[in-house]
Amino acid sequence: MLNNITTEAANEPLLSLSNTRLSYQGVAVLQDITLTIAAGERVALVGRSGSGKSTLLKHLRSLLAQQVAWCPQQPGLVPMLSGYHNIYMGGLARRSAFYNVCNLIKPLATPRAEIAKLANQLDIHDQLLKRVDNLSGGQQQRIAIGRALYQQQKIFLGDEPVSALDSFHAYSVLSLLIHYHDTAILALHDTEQARKVCNRIIGLKGGRIAFDLPSELVSCEQLNTLYCSE
Secondary structure (H helix, E strand, O other): OOOOOOOOOOOOEEEEEEEEEEEEOOEEEEEEEEEEEEOOOEEEEEOOOOOOHHHHHHHHHHHHHHHEEEEOOOOOOOOOOEHHHHHHHHHHHHOOHHHHHHHHHOOOHHHHHHHHHHHHHHOOHHHOOOEHHHOOHHHHHHHHHHHHHOOOOOEEEEEOOOOOOOHHHHHHHHHHHHHHOOEEEEEOOOHHHHHHHOOEEEEEEOOEEEEEEEHHHOOHHHHHHHOOOO
């Protein structure tokens, strides 16, 4: 059964970068990146489009390997499958190939109950049996989040995970993600969301970290500066 995961080692370092240079398709995007992220932190990466949020997030994912639930910008759903089966894909590795095939043919009781619980929390219960290519962008995004949640990992990495949702549903979903994961690292375009759900904000500008502060110490002026022209 899917349960809230209790923090076992809060403040234990998960990863560190020191004067790291990161590139995308051979072009340098970030340089002199130095940071440490500890277990139990909720970190928001903020900055203009192209500031390197996705590049940094993907690099952190590569360092954490199989420890993370991953939710990319593009949902990457299987269009001809139902919402249920797309969410179930997050749990494929936990079960045998035979079990997975049986569940594909006819949803089985245990995963059906687990996924129904998630769908209710994400307000997509009525979409579970529909093909995902018939769903709206916001519904597809919530299916993708359900798939990530169903991976049942302690760490969540999300690249603009609620960009297609209105502010009410976005905050509700982000709160759910925080509830189910010890540690979260989120690339967000909405700085108000970042302040509400994260306890640390890393601002990116000009290929570098502009600031790295507890959320309550980040000023509106600092946030606004990120989005000014270089």
